[in-house]
Amino acid sequence: MRLDDALRDARAAHRPSLVLYLLVDRARRARVSGIARAARDGGAAAIELGFPFSEPIADGPELAAAHARSLAHGTGWPDLLDTLRVVSRILPTAVMTYANPLVRRGLDRAIDEISGAGATGLIVPDLSLEESPPYRAAARAHAVCLVLLAAPGISTERLSRIARASRGFLYLVGHYGTTGGAARGATVDLRPSVAEAHAAAPQLPVLIGFGVRDAISARRTLATGADGVVVGSAFERCINRTATTSSVARFVRSIAAARAST
Amino acid sequence: MPRRFGPYGGAYVPETLVPALEELDRAWRSARRDPEFRGELGRLQRTLGGRPTPLYFAKRLTRRGRGAEIWLKREDLLHGGAHKFNNALGQGLLAVRMGKPRLIAETGAGQHGVATAMIGAALGLETEVYMGTVDMARQRPNVERMRLLGARVIPVREGSRTLKDAINAALRDWITNVRTTHYLLGSAVGPHPFPTLVAELQSVIGREIRRQSRRAFGRLPDVVVACVGGGSNAIGTFHPLRSTSVEFLGVEAGGPKGHRVGAASLERGLPGVLHGSYSYVLQDRNGQVAATESISAGLDYPGVGPEHAYLKDTGRARYVAVHDEEALAAFHWLAEDEGILPALEPAHAIFAAVREARRRPAKERIVVTLSGRGDKDLEVVIRAAR
Numbered sequence A: 001m002r003l004d005d006a007l008r009d010a011r012a013a014h015r016p017s018l019v020l021y022l023l024v025d026r027a028r029r030a031r032v033s034g035i036a037r038a039a040r041d042g043g044a045a046a047i048e049l050g051f052p053f054s055e056p057i058a059d060g061p062e063l064a065a066a067h068a069r070s071l072a073h074g075t076g077w078p079d080l081l082d083t084l085r086v087v088s089r090i091l092p093t094a095v096m097t098y099a100n101p102l103v104r105r106g107l108d109r110a111i112d113e114i115s116g117a118g119a120t121g122l123i124v125p126d127l128s129l130e131e132s133p134p135y136r137a138a139a140r141a142h143a144v145c146l147v148l149l150a151a152p153g154i155s156t157e158r159l160s161r162i163a164r165a166s167r168g169f170l171y172l173v174g175h176y177g178t179t180g181g182a183a184r185g186a187t188v189d190l191r192p193s194v195a196e197a198h199a200a201a202p203q204l205p206v207l208i209g210f211g212v213r214d215a216i217s218a219r220r221t222l223a224t225g226a227d228g229v230v231v232g233s234a235f236e237r238c239i240n241r242t243a244t245t246s247s248v249a250r251f252v253r254s255i256a257a258a259r260a261s262t
Numbered sequence B: 001m002p003r004r005f006g007p008y009g010g011a012y013v014p015e016t017l018v019p020a021l022e023e024l025d026r027a028w029r030s031a032r033r034d035p036e037f038r039g040e041l042g043r044l045q046r047t048l049g050g051r052p053t054p055l056y057f058a059k060r061l062t063r064r065g066r067g068a069e070i071w072l073k074r075e076d077l078l079h080g081g082a083h084k085f086n087n088a089l090g091q092g093l094l095a096v097r098m099g100k101p102r103l104i105a106e107t108g109a110g111q112h113g114v115a116t117a118m119i120g121a122a123l124g125l126e127t128e129v130y131m132g133t134v135d136m137a138r139q140r141p142n143v144e145r146m147r148l149l150g151a152r153v154i155p156v157r158e159g160s161r162t163l164k165d166a167i168n169a170a171l172r173d174w175i176t177n178v179r180t181t182h183y184l185l186g187s188a189v190g191p192h193p194f195p196t197l198v199a200e201l202q203s204v205i206g207r208e209i210r211r212q213s214r215r216a217f218g219r220l221p222d223v224v225v226a227c228v229g230g231g232s233n234a235i236g237t238f239h240p241l242r243s244t245s246v247e248f249l250g251v252e253a254g255g256p257k258g259h260r261v262g263a264a265s266l267e268r269g270l271p272g273v274l275h276g277s278y279s280y281v282l283q284d285r286n287g288q289v290a291a292t293e294s295i296s297a298g299l300d301y302p303g304v305g306p307e308h309a310y311l312k313d314t315g316r317a318r319y320v321a322v323h324d325e326e327a328l329a330a331f332h333w334l335a336e337d338e339g340i341l342p343a344l345e346p347a348h349a350i351f352a353a354v355r356e357a358r359r360r361p362a363k364e365r366i367v368v369t370l371s372g373r374g375d376k377d378l379e380v381v382i383r384a385a386r
């Protein structure tokens, strides 16, 4: 199933979507299919497959360390495509990568290759709206949804433009800060942002990420009216802590079962 | 202000930073036209900074070159001991104008950190400076200076523990504290509007060269030479002369002889996105940023400002790489010929200038921007001499 279809169906059915971030790591190759199946069995809607980058400026300590480890293991573009072929057979999959690996490979070629390996979405955390047109065009040409990110503090007008330009879902960054951990800065009321995004693009699911780590934070996040959550650092921690797929499934289930708290 | 230089530049950043970049762009556009702001900037450049810095005829160094005359633009005499003051002062005043009470900065050689700490103190702003632990070890005097000036120095232990990693850490801080903090970026790199803003603030160098060379030898120089780390002293030297026929020579760090890339991004890099802009980047075929090496912490950076990428592609400027050993030799030439201890960064430019002078007739004039003084580097130089 495609990413956009899966998330749209869930939104239509008022079923919150859980998307899990999984970093490609050559040393993890043998475990990937087990992890993806556990994610599916636990109720995840999709996987965001991360390609490591040497300068992950939007990532907090947990994921930044994971990027460094993965690169130390020799992870390269072919590993992304291999992992993608495995994971995308199990769950709808988006690739998440910083801009430079795409630039180096050539935008069109890179997106053609990930599309061929089963990706139906692409997320680029250091791509601002202004720089996105060539990426959107290349993604469209290969039937890949380019998911744009919106952040707290941007204007209503900008948020609406981003929501209208985004495909698959709108990735709303949940706090001022990098991935993982609680915000060091003040927490933000995301309800107005979610409402504005839904008003600007009524069909588009809105998912909130950065800092969602368990059922409690997921419930609180869903109370904003969002259609789902993205969990990254906490999932990375879970995978590193446990060897068994059943405990991964248990972790996923605990969050996937979360409903909006009031 | 231009967002792009040909294909280079732009703003490849997480959306969280966009409001702050837009605010900075607006603040600078209004400030540069505001007589009061310009008056304050000019006054502090003179009374706090010591501008204008002199243009000095290096007679004995010229004799060593046995060719064109070599003149030095003495940014080493500026407050703090490097050109970094020009940029830190301007951005510090902008931070006050935007109502941001906190400054953060990255630093490699420590010169930009020192300049930011000085401005933070003078303007009453809280200042925190990120610095890789490799650089903290090799530029220790500057770490002490920053602390004495009231700044907090935050060690960065990730990656190569040098300038690039300090920028990563500063960007993460900015993403987290963007509402109260101005990121006082130290070179003509990063997302728009930084490359343009920093170039304009450093252009005081080139404007003074234009005026002083007319007064000193009745015309513009034939060529200007400057070292290129991120490229701020070089773009400040080049910019005001861009519609003249003066030749531009940028000098990158070649690293130790035999090192594959050194830190010569323009010479040995490929176009890519690093720290928010599209420019030349030292990288592998997966787009992972390469490990650099240079004896000078201030040039030890795998990227370069986007305007330099454009000047290179269009042929308006030439760029060459100078090795560690050559820069060290030039350090000693300047010390013994002129009684000036240069920083290791501009020592690269001095070497290239002497080589250039050899190829040119005695009637030609070369102006080299001596971007900083060498006190911070004595330990490294003495160790290398053993």
Ligand SMILES: Cc1ncc(COP(=O)(O)O)c(C=O)c1O
Pocket: B082, B083, B108, B109, B110, B111, B112, B186, B187, B188, B227, B228, B229, B230, B231, B232, B233, B234, B297, B298, B299, B343, B345, B346, B371, B372, B373
């Ligand atoms: C004295 C001196 N010159 C040059 C540089 C390189 O920076 P840029 O290329 O931005 O002028 C530095 C950087 O730390 C420096 O301290």
